[in-house]
Every structure is written in C-alpha cells, then in structure tokens.
Amino acid sequence: MEKAIARIKVAMQKREKIVIFADYDVDGTTACSIMMGTLKRLQNHYKFELDLIIPDRFKEGYGLNDKNIVRLVAMNPNLVITVDCGISSASQIASLKEKGIDVIVTDHHEPKAELPTDALAIVHPKFCNYPFVSLSGAGVAYQLCKGLWEVHGKKAPEWVERDMLDLVALGAICDIMDIKEADNRIYVKEGLKLIEQGRRFGLATMGSRLNWKKVTPYTLGFQIGPRINAAGRIEEADCVVEMLLSNDADIVNSILNVLEERNQERKKIQEYIVKKGLEQIAKSNYKYLSVVIGDEGFHEGVVGIAASKMIDVFYRPTFVLARNEEGMLKGSARSIEGVNLFEVMQMHEKVLR
Structure with missing residues (x-):
C-alpha cells in the first residue's frame, strides 16, 4: 500500500x-x-x-x-x-x-x-x-x-x-x-x-x-x-x-436505456443456452461428476450465467463452451462447494490456453 x-x-x-x-x-x-x-x-x-x-x-x-x-x-x-x-x-x-x-x-x-x-x-x-x-x-x-x-x-x-x-x-x-x-x-x-x-x-x-x-x-x-x-x-x-x-440526466437515462436493452437480450440468449444444454445432456445419458456443454451458437458473453443456471439443475461443476472466431473453444465454468475449479484447471493447464 x-x-x-x-x-x-x-x-x-x-x-x-x-x-x-x-x-x-x-x-x-x-x-x-x-x-x-x-x-x-x-x-x-x-x-x-x-x-x-x-x-x-x-x-x-x-x-x-x-x-x-x-x-x-x-x-x-x-x-x-x-x-x-x-x-x-x-x-x-x-x-x-x-x-x-x-x-x-x-x-x-x-x-x-x-x-x-x-x-x-x-x-x-x-x-x-x-x-x-x-x-x-x-x-x-x-x-x-x-x-x-x-x-x-x-x-x-x-x-x-x-x-x-x-x-x-x-x-x-x-x-x-x-x-x-x-x-x-x-x-x-x-x-x-x-x-x-x-x-x-x-x-x-x-x-x-x-x-x-x-x-x-x-x-x-x-x-x-x-x-x-x-x-x-x-x-x-x-x-x-x-x-x-x-x-447529467440525459446521459444517465440514455445509458440506462442501453443497459435495459442489453439485459433483455441477455435473458433471451441465456434461456436459449440453458434449453440447448439440457437437450444435449438428455441425449448423452448423463452420469458424470461434471457437466460440459457447448455449441457454436452459444454467446460467449452469457456462458457464465448459463453455467450457474445449469448448476441449479444438476449441482455439478459446470463448463459451458462457445467456439470463437479463431476456432477456439472459449467458455466459463462454475463450481459447487468443495470443488476448487481453479486448482483443478491448473493441474491441466498445459491443454488450456
């Protein structure tokens, strides 16, 4: 300090x-x-x-x-x-x-x-x-x-x-x-x-x-x-x-309008990802200790909050992945009590960018 x-x-x-x-x-x-x-x-x-x-x-x-x-x-x-x-x-x-x-x-x-x-x-x-x-x-x-x-x-x-x-x-x-x-x-x-x-x-x-x-x-x-x-x-x-x-009232109201529009868009995207993810898991005979879902249509800005929603359903460490413009899988993860995903991912850092 x-x-x-x-x-x-x-x-x-x-x-x-x-x-x-x-x-x-x-x-x-x-x-x-x-x-x-x-x-x-x-x-x-x-x-x-x-x-x-x-x-x-x-x-x-x-x-x-x-x-x-x-x-x-x-x-x-x-x-x-x-x-x-x-x-x-x-x-x-x-x-x-x-x-x-x-x-x-x-x-x-x-x-x-x-x-x-x-x-x-x-x-x-x-x-x-x-x-x-x-x-x-x-x-x-x-x-x-x-x-x-x-x-x-x-x-x-x-x-x-x-x-x-x-x-x-x-x-x-x-x-x-x-x-x-x-x-x-x-x-x-x-x-x-x-x-x-x-x-x-x-x-x-x-x-x-x-x-x-x-x-x-x-x-x-x-x-x-x-x-x-x-x-x-x-x-x-x-x-x-x-x-x-x-x-400034004009500036603040203009920005709040933008935030509200983006939040409504975020909700729609989130609902799509969760729905798609549930469909993927239903087809996979799910029996694993973690949940991994992904799709080229997933929006990478919303994968984190979608992962949180998936945990509400399965209570497993969850990874939600989207493919970016470079062809890389990029995503977000959420965990549950007792599982430190940061430490787990560090163990496998050589295969992650």
Whole structure:
C-alpha cells in the first residue's frame, strides 16, 4: 500500500498520465468507478492526466493480456492501476515495465504460481496481511483510495470513506463475497443505506424506473447487478462507469436505456443456452461428476450465467463452451462447494490456453 500511494502521489505531482485498467463485470466497473471518481476529484487540483480502459470481452478477452496490452500502450500511460484484475498477468506487466510503464496491481482473485513481480506494487488482501481476505475488487480499490490519506496518518474525506460505499456494496454482493466478514458486513449495510437514500444519481434514476420500495441485497444482486453486467456481456462496459459517475440526466437515462436493452437480450440468449444444454445432456445419458456443454451458437458473453443456471439443475461443476472466431473453444465454468475449479484447471493447464 505504501509503495502504491507513493507512486500515485508522484504521478499526480508530476502531472503524468494515469490509466485505470478494469474488468468488465459489476465488481470491475464499480472498482473502476471508485478509482476514477476519487482521482477525478484530485485531478481538479493536480492537473494530471487520467483515463480508463475496460477490455472488450469479445475482441480482447479477460484481464490484462497480449491483445489489449497493445491498446493500453497506445494510450501512452506513465502509470497503470489495475482494478479487479492483474494478479495473473505477470508477462504483460513485465512487458510494460520494459517500456518504462509502472504498474500497480489491485486485485482479489486467486493468483497463479507466477506472481507479477515486475509490478511496482501489489495491493491484494492475501499479500497485504489484511485480516479479511474476502474483499471484492471494489473493496480493494476502496482501500487504496482511502490509503491516499490514511498512509500519511490523515482521515480520508467523507466523499471517499462514506460516499463510495454504495459501489463497494454493489461489488461485494454481485461478486458473491462473504458478507458475514466484518468489513463486508459494514460496507454492505452502509452501502444499502446510500442507495436507498438516492445519493448516487445513476442508481437513483435506475431505482425510480424499477420502483424500488426498499433496497436490499436482492436489489443489488438481482436488479442492479444483471443490468450492469449486461453491458459487458453483450458489448462494451465503459458506459457503466460513465453512468455511475454522471449527474447529467440525459446521459444517465440514455445509458440506462442501453443497459435495459442489453439485459433483455441477455435473458433471451441465456434461456436459449440453458434449453440447448439440457437437450444435449438428455441425449448423452448423463452420469458424470461434471457437466460440459457447448455449441457454436452459444454467446460467449452469457456462458457464465448459463453455467450457474445449469448448476441449479444438476449441482455439478459446470463448463459451458462457445467456439470463437479463431476456432477456439472459449467458455466459463462454475463450481459447487468443495470443488476448487481453479486448482483443478491448473493441474491441466498445459491443454488450456
């Protein structure tokens, strides 16, 4: 944390260019919004450059990888801060370091065997002696933003410490973090209050459309979350960050219209995949310990949520695969309690890309 804050302070004082690199799901876009919202306020004083990049799921894939690093380098950043990703991008971070670009990784995912040791700093609950490891990516970004003041013994301003908790709560609920853990329990409790009070214009506008009576974890997980996730599942997710940070009614309503359209499209695609998958399993005399379904017509942006629906039926680790334009099978997996799919897949990494 201290290394990360020191480097951010240098970037601000020297008016360098900072680029936030985020994942395209709810946790990633809320984490990005926390970072952008905080740094935009400081940008008014320090006059440094600030931009963001959220990969295109279909053209560039997940996380910092060999495809999207080209676009990132073209933005000419001096400092890159990853949010909700980066812990598994050792080679890409080494490449950025060779080009003179510093990288701060903020993430919460399980690391691979090779850590990104060329990162200037890694802010991750498992590597920072943090007592609660079940923080979401948004929670980690929130801690980093507070750290801009707290590492110097100061109290973070209310517009960070309190006003960002709606986004932290949204990331925690939608990324299925353990909300019984002390920090998450507080974040969600206080974040729900902020959303119910209508403190963030974009969420308040969504609430008036959906006629929320009371804001609960269900509201976040099953009403807000799917609409935000639909952005990156169907197309690009940059508009989510703009919606979460904007106070312009025309901009917010326009983006909410797009999110609603994409969410309806997502539902239709999801229903098709589940129906097709059930048909495949019915024809296969299913008797296995895991479920694997796939079809060239499956939409790769919706395979993850379809896998979750299949688990509701079979309660087995489930893989749903789609064939991409390069002819590769690309998919998503969901597991059940007691089966760590990350570890299982690492055992067979040589046959996976």
